[in-house]
Amino acid sequence: MKPEVTGEKYNRIAEWWRQQHEASGYGVEQLRRAVTWVTNRKRALDVGCGSSGRFINELQEHGFQVDGIDISEEMIRHARELHPESEFAVADISQWKTETEYDLVCAWDSTFHLPLDLHEAALKNMCNALAPGGVVMFTCGGSHEPSKISGTFQGEDFEYSTLGIPEYFRLLHQFGCVVRHVEFDQGPTEPHVYMIAQRTE
Numbered sequence: 001m002k003p004e005v006t007g008e009k010y011n012r013i014a015e016w017w018r019q020q021h022e023a024s025g026y027g028v029e030q031l032r033r034a035v036t037w038v039t040n041r042k043r044a045l046d047v048g049c050g051s052s053g054r055f056i057n058e059l060q061e062h063g064f065q066v067d068g069i070d071i072s073e074e075m076i077r078h079a080r081e082l083h084p085e086s087e088f089a090v091a092d093i094s095q096w097k098t099e100t101e102y103d104l105v106c107a108w109d110s111t112f113h114l115p116l117d118l119h120e121a122a123l124k125n126m127c128n129a130l131a132p133g134g135v136v137m138f139t140c141g142g143s144h145e146p147s148k149i150s151g152t153f154q155g156e157d158f159e160y161s162t163l164g165i166p167e168y169f170r171l172l173h174q175f176g177c178v179v180r181h182v183e184f185d186q187g188p189t190e191p192h193v194y195m196i197a198q199r200t201e
Contacts, residue, residue: 001159003092006113007071009156014051014074016154021052022082027108027139027194028058030185034137034196035062037180038104045069045102045129047093047138048110051078055106056086064104069096093125094118101131107138108194116146116161120171127175130199136177140168142184142191165193172197 010017035041041063046055049068056066056079066083069091070076076088089096093107094114105126114122126136141147141162148161163171165182172179177197186192 010072011074013154018051037135044104047107051075053082094121105136139194142193
């Protein structure tokens with residue numbers, strides 16, 4: 001599924017997403033683990049920031065100035081309402097470029113919507129945006145080989161894909177990062193993985 005199509009689907013559920021997730025703690029514990037690896041807590045980027053702002057709230061409490069990007073215009077509209085002090089952009093992370101250096105880049109349940117052929121570019125862009133010693137955290141499917149699945153919620157069909165854990169390890173090394181933490185955070189029944197890596201260059 002093309003990123004712009006995914007964005008259109010999230011446009012239609014942005015209000016519902018905000019209501020459901022604004023007070024949610026989903027992913028926050030994992031984000032806090034990523035923050036522990038960050039030495040300079042100056043600027044962070046939330047990739048696929050959505051409309052609820054829960055990660056932005058958490059990062060601000062840790063002293064970060066937070067920017068956000070999302071493929072959905074409606075998600076960004078809500079995000080701006082909640083956090084007018086932050087900078088936001090409607091963007092596809094696989095095409096996005098920046099001159100800003102971030103001490104933390106997080107992509108929780110966002111890049112796994114990309115088609116398989118865009119994952120490498122997305123990860124490269126996130127790693128390239130890191131300041132020296134900066135940390136990237138992202139979620140992915142926990143298979144050992146490339147795979148894709150589909151699912152439905154709130155009446156919208158979505159697609160998900162993963163390059164497989166070994167390939168993410170290889171790419172992170174190629175992009176100048178070392179893996180710090182990998183966890184199947186939903187246990188053996190759900191192959192949902194989050195990774196934390198740190199730029200070593």
